[in-house]
Amino acid sequence: MVIPLSNDRGPLFRQVYLGLRSAIFSGVYRAGKKLPSTRELAEQMGVSRTVALMAYDQLMAEGYAVGLSGSGTYVASGMSTRPVPSEDQLKVRLSHFGQSAASAWARVNIPPRRTRALLYDFAYGRSDVEDFPFVMWRRALLGCARKAPISELDYGLAAGSAKLQTAICDHLRRSRAVVCDPSQVIVVNGSQQALDLVARVLVEPQQPVAIEEPSYQGTREILRSGGARLLPVPVDRDGLIPAKLPSKARLAFVTPSHQFPTGAILSLQRRLALLDWARRMNAIIVEDDYDGEFRYGGQPLESLQGLDRGARVIYVGTFSRTIFAALRIGYLIVPKRLISAFAAAKWLCDRQTATLEQETLAEFISSGTYERYLRRLRRKNASRREALLASIRVHMDNRVEVTGDGAGAHIVLWPRARVSEQSVINDAASRGVGAYGISPYYSKQPRRTGILLGYSRLREAQIREGIRRLAEVI
Helix, strand or coil, X not given: CCCCCCCXXXXXXXXXXXXXXXXXXXXXXXXXXXXXXXXXXXXXHXXXXXXXXXXXXXXXXXXXXXXXCCCEEEEXXXXXXXXXXCCCCCCCCCCHHHHHHHHHHHHHCCCCCCCCCCCEECCCCCCCHHHCCHHXXXXXXXXXXXXCCHHHHCXXXXXXXXXXXXXXXXXXXXXXXXXXXXXXXXXXXXXXXXXXXXXXXXXXXXXXXXXXXXXXXXXXXXXXXXXXXXXXXXXECCEECHHHCCCCCXXXXXXXXXXXXXXXXXCHHHHHHHHHHHHHHCCEEEEECCCCCCECCCCCCCCHHHHCXXXXXXXXXXXXXXXXXXXXXXXXXXXXXXXXXXXXXXXHHXXXXXXXXXXXXXXXXXXXXXXXXXXXXXXXXXHHHHHHHHHXXXXXXXXXXXXXXXXXXXXXXXXXXXXXXXXXXXXXXXXXXXXXXXXXXXXXXXXXXXEEEECCCCCHHHHHHHHHHHHHHC
């Protein structure tokens, strides 16, 4: 309880009484809720217990509270909240970022959380938390908590734990052919903070920036809020089209391993063309490798960063898709000349990422547990993918075109007939199927209807039945 007391505002017991009464009126203490004991209240307020007793006597005398012998004092059952007086009509002028952020809320809040759970929900962009080895994670977390010296529980380095930097670096060298050393790793709170730091460090107001069309809304809105002038570059079945890159841009954001949201994989020829564009234009490329751990069939393509020989690529990764989203740990691999700028930006933003979680993740990776889990997860996702594609062939045949099935954990269905995206979503939901539209990821209304289907959280039987029901709609 916070009740301001003053020697020139009347008896202390009455000031306490008025503060409690105000808390009851405003709903802080609702009907039937127990009030603090007089001893507790006196200690909190720094007054004698007699003052607290007198305040409670006044509340009970006027019917605001009732005392129950041996139990305590409670708000009277008939009490209801009263409207709190409105604040002065102060007009607050938002910054450009504040205005952009406020207007972006509806655009970033996708896909929306469903009010009613659907049995066959093809939600995308989420990890399979049911298969994650939480027992091993808890054991590692407890071990790190027990071993951590007191000195490590003080503020840590802004760029991240040295152990985690090394573990991430070693893993990326093996799995994604990223060329780096631990000093280039900036540990952040998820890939969204990574994108935000890139915008803060590299983007000026009205600066032309190339982004994919369609593209991830988190990237688009961060850049828009930072005042960038967005220049959409079209995407086809082979990913971003390098020939369409604007000559004015000096920064480009791409998702080459599994384009979001279409799922296209950028071919080697186009990767080299993109790097050549960056060299000629003296530009920086931001590679968002959100789904790079999942590839099906053929040889894995080397990361764009690994192909780069001019230190022009900033690599963004996250553990939200492979471990669990609530962990909120991602990373940037930045060119050496940008390390100090990004480390300082991270410090200014939130000082550091949580230490114990970093140490636990470092142990999880360096012990080999993470890679063993990834292998199991890839096998499960591959089986789910096969069940999905086989069901589409059986129930939809030539009625749809499929993209995005070569990597990641979602695909896109493109109905060949003209259908309403929202009608498909609504009709599917009425059959217990969660399907999602692709249109929110375009800067303009797309010419074709696209339906996103994630499969990382469904069992194969659910996938087959869900597609059978969706086929009734498309």
